Amino acid sequence: MTERNPGEDTGRSRDRRATEARILEAAQAILLAAGPGGFGVNVVAREAGVDKQLIYRYFGGLDGLLEALGIRLAQWWQEKLLETLPEQPATSYADLIERLALRLLHIMRTEPLAQQSLLWELTGSENFARSLSASRTRMLGDWMARMRGNLVPPAGIDASAVNALLIAASSQIVLAGRNTDTVIGLPAHVPSTWDRIERSLVQLVRSIYREV
Incomplete structure (x- = not known):
């Protein structure tokens, strides 16, 4: 019976992790350049320089690859959120959501x-x-769990729905401003417009989450 060197398993595991990372990097690059319409197992395999069978072996096929890519992108978002943290913790739930909303808007605008x-x-x-x-x-749940401490929204406020609306509105404004000169009447490519949007976002958060 041939004895197996424990280092062989470690080497295979390391090689697999490296190959998986290369495949995910290729998948992300394709989506960034071409969007979902240009995405597929064959295209990703060519970009990564691997046999497409490895995608099926490691990820179970296209759906598994997309799921893994979703996790990778969530980790990227988390890292971006945590890149710039205030020195002092939030003092209220309104302060917490204000920081989150402004940081998300900045990431969406610049990345x-x-x-x-x-x-x-x-x-x-x-x-x-x-x-x-x-x-x-x-x-977002991980960020909130890490940053909120014992802060809670004022009674009677559906925070999950409110926060979803704030984030969705910011997302829509950023996306709309990519390809048009105006966003619902606001000049999209003027810096002062985004200053106004930030101020208005803060006003909304503070108005909704004001302590009674």
């Missing part, structure tokens, strides 16, 4: 990958859109 991931949620396949949405929900 092409953020904008593309938002578009993929709207235009990608059902499975991919579901994976992205679920991953982003987990990401």
Whole structure:
């Protein structure tokens, strides 16, 4: 009987992780360049320089690859959210959501990958859109669990619905401003417009979550 060197298993595991990472990097690059319409197992395999059978072996096929990519993108969002943290913790739930809303708006405005991931949620396949949405929900939940401490919204406020509306509105404004000169009457490519949007976002958060 041939003895197995424990280092062989470690080497295989390391090689597999490296290959999986290369496949996911290729998948992300394709989606960033071409969107969901240019995505497929064959295209990803060529971009990654691997046999397409490895995608089936490691991810179970296209749906598994998209799910793994959704998780990767959620981790990317989490890292971006945590890049710039205030020195002092939030003092109220309104302060907490104000920080989150402004940070998300900044990421969406300045990061092409953020904008593309938002578009993929709207235009990608059902499975991919579901994976992205679920991953982003987990990401926001993780951030809240880490940052909120014992802060809670005022009584009578449906915080989940309110926060969803704030984030969805910011997403729509950013996406609409990519390809048009105006966003519902506001000049999209004028810096002062985004200053106004930020101020208005803060006013909304503070008005909704004001302590009675």
